Amino acid sequence: MANEVANTIVAQLSNRGLFMLGAKDLVAGENSLTFKIGRNSKTISHIRITLDASDTYTVESIRVRKSAGVPVVRIVETCGDVYADSLKRTIETFTGMYMSL
Numbered sequence: 001m002a003n004e005v006a007n008t009i010v011a012q013l014s015n016r017g018l019f020m021l022g023a024k025d026l027v028a029g030e031n032s033l034t035f036k037i038g039r040n041s042k043t044i045s046h047i048r049i050t051l052d053a054s055d056t057y058t059v060e061s062i063r064v065r066k067s068a069g070v071p072v073v074r075i076v077e078t079c080g081d082v083y084a085d086s087l088k089r090t091i092e093t094f095t096g097m098y099m100s101l
Contacts, residue, residue: 003028005028005031005032005033005051006026006028006029006032006033009033009049009051009057009087010026010033012084012087013087013088013091013099014099016099016100017088017099017100018035018099020097020098020099020100020101021037021038021047021091021095021097021099022037022038022039023035023036023037023038023047024036029048029050031050031051032048032049032050032051033048033049034046034047034048034049034062035047037095037097038097040095040096040097041095041096042061042076042094042095042096043063044061044062044063044076044094044095045062045063045064045065046061046062046063046064047059047060047061047062047091047094047095048060048062049087052080052081054081056080056081056082056083057082057083057084057087058078058079058080058081058082059078059079059082059087059090059091059094060075060077060078060079061075061076061077061078061094061095062074062075062076063076076094077094079094088100
């Protein structure tokens with residue numbers, strides 16, 4: 001089930017959109033997809049997209065830093081009730097990077 005949700009999210013974002021973000025290290029979680037993105041002006045390092053029971057998504061922008069060799073994870077911004085057609089726009093707002101030409 002987790003892979004189905006992750007594959008659906010990847011399809012909705014499109015391979016080109018993920019490429020333009022510099023997305024890598026895609027990880028399928030329980031009803032979610034998390035991936036690392038390239039450098040951006042808002043210093044966000046990861047995005048997590050979680051499928052909610054209402055068939056909408058919760059998108060979180062995450063900053064991961066190392067402090068004394070220990071990773072410190074901080075959720076910078078969260079946006080809930082995001083429909084599939086608004087995923088790209090939400091991620092673009094979080095990162096300041098475009099997902100299409």
